[in-house]
Amino acid sequence: MGYYRKGYFRNGKWVSGHYVSTFGRGKRKSKSPQGCAVIIFGGIISMLLYFLS
Numbered sequence: 001m002g003y004y005r006k007g008y009f010r011n012g013k014w015v016s017g018h019y020v021s022t023f024g025r026g027k028r029k030s031k032s033p034q035g036c037a038v039i040i041f042g043g044i045i046s047m048l049l050y051f052l053s
Contacts, residue, residue, distance in 0.1 A: 007016045 007014060009015070
């Protein structure tokens, strides 16, 4: 599994679009893709709570 990431800036440098094979953990992608969404969603909520507090 993988996805194509568009170009973006990171640390002031331009990173061109490229294909990302897996998100982070290499070949341990046997779990359902829901896990990543839950982690990202939780991260967003915690960031919101952090900024609002």
